[in-house]
Amino acid sequence: MIRMPTTGFTALLAKEFRQLLRNKQLVFMLVAMPTFQLFMYGFALDPEVKHLRLGVVDYSKSPISRDLVSAVVRNGVFDLEESGGDEQQLSYRVRDGRLDIGLVIPPEFERTLKAQRPSRIQVILDGVDANTAGIANGYVNQIIANFGSEAKTYIATGAQDSAIRTDSTFVYNAGLIAAWFFIPGVMGLVLNVAGILVSSATLLREKETGTLEQLLMTPVTSAEILVAKIIPLVALLFVNVGVSLIIGMTIFRMPFRGDPISLFVISLLYIFVVLSLGIALSTVSDNQRQAMLISFFINMPVIQLSGAIAPLESMPPFFQHLSLLNPLRYYIQCLKGVLLKGVGLDVLWPQVLALFCFAFVLLTVSASRFRRQLT
């Protein structure tokens, strides 16, 4: 039963807008939260493996061994922290966490190379940070392999170029700028946290002060009450998305390669998802404090299984399957697609369809719960 909006509705809508804008704390949260979070994530998190502290024990003390060390430190991955001492001291310093990597070059290094026999050098890597250690390990192997093939300049070998050369190109983010990975994730995360809190708070304030009953006495219907509550929130959450986008594009120079309409569609769908969650939350809790505490229990798994911070593809299969039930996952995938990859709804339609289903189901359920609560 669709009725034309009454004059009461427009009055109600105006009231909701005024009330929301008067709440400085909510407006502050919607603007300051994305700003602060984007700055923190963008500047603090960088997975690049660089400036690992290197200790060298060179028993060989030959021109080749010195060249090997300079080849290792050349590209900034490893910084030569100290050289000299013996193996024992080196291993103590790695154990104490003062060095990340130790290199031990054997005394017979130059002699064996000149005799064209293979020589082994020892590398000790601090494996506590499994991810960094893995990447560092790859670098050491590459640098030393390349050095080995260059070593023919010292010793006349018949070594030739490698038979296969791999040309790697990083697409979408050629410079591998870490902030570009985190910004879409943080945009989704902030919208999720702020949206649920703000929408549940505005509905609960009315419930706490008892003014909801007064609204029911007026000629507006319960559906109109809900719609009048939702419209200003949607507008405000779009401001939130806009603030994130502006910071991402100006401070971190993130590209916007797709079209604005796709961004609008996916953001609108996700805003409806978080609003529905907020409305549902307001119906199960008695006051703002309870809603806030319960929202921790919702947000923690939703953020963790969304791919905002750690990539989804790396998770164990069980969690990957679980994340299929997480709407934030689809929103972040869409954001990455539209902003970084420049693809549109024609490629992203499975994710958009999933978002639509979440929005539809959640909105229906929460709206009916809200109306049941009123009667």
Add this chain to the structure above:
Amino acid sequence: MRVFRRAMAQAIKELAQFRRDWLTVALAYVLPFAALLMYGFATRLEAKDIHVAIFNFDSGKISREFIDAVYATTQFRVIPSHSGNVLAPLDAGEAKASIIIPPEFSRLIKSGRTADIELLIDGTDVNNARIIKNGFFALTQVFLRDQNLKHKQQLISPAVRLWFNPGRREPLHIVPGSIALLTWIFPALLSAFALVREKEQGTVLQLYASSITALELVLGKAAAYFVVGMVEAAIVIAGGLIIFGIPFVGNLILFVICTMLYVLSGVLFGLWAGSRANNQMAAVQICAMVGFLSSMLLSGFIYPIRNITYPISLLANFVPARYYIEATRDAFVRGGSWLAHWYVPVFLLLINVLILAATSHGMRKMQIAS
């Protein structure tokens, strides 16, 4: 002694109030434990089954053998590609990389010349992009050796030993960090709530009217939530060690001292936040934005501290989690001598004194104002 007695009375009252509210009890014990499981099991930075698409424009035997070598690795999983567009699998997010084998590949290699393999890597996942590049390089090296295409044996080979974590198990990295994150933020939230609740319900006025001093009030609340926080820390640490099979290898006494100082710093931070905020929403915002974000991002929990951009990296020195994470990694993974991290308890103590001073100063000012 009067200070002590009054603080104790405040603490006992606070604990009774805490026990009565099931939601805060769940927040103190259930959520941290659930979060630990989630961080420990689900946070993996390095991908194992990286989906790749192969576009083979060569019809020779070597290219087919190369593709077999890609299939044989555990690191890459080849997905079927439908179209001829090499970017399409990356656009749709179906694959992380496209391997393009050019025509003439086999013929070039057979005639002793160098053939190029093109690799397009999705750069949106910054961490794994590097891993894919390194992994692919290693794969081709192994392939060349197996096919006897390497003309000379590699002269210098590194013998790499990974210390402390030879299997590169990521829980060994993530779980100590998660323990640090969780044993700080939840005591902080709870004590902030406790202080703000007095303000919201107006009972703080009764406290002002009584003869209890600001310091006594802060100490009493701190003592109560210190007990709650230590129980939480014990649950999270014991649970983490048992579930993830992490041994304790450090110095137990030093670790207990660090844990106590660290939990206390969380509680005191919460009280400071509570003294600044006027309602619970604001208190949560302070705890979440300042406390949680700094402990997560400026502590070396996910990526090393040295990667933080310069002026922000200075802030990391004031984050308690940054020190405590050193202590947890030492205690659970490295087992180095305690001398290496002598500064951890010292700095934690210093931070505690600073926050305590700020809080009781703020409370005193408020008392006069009202």
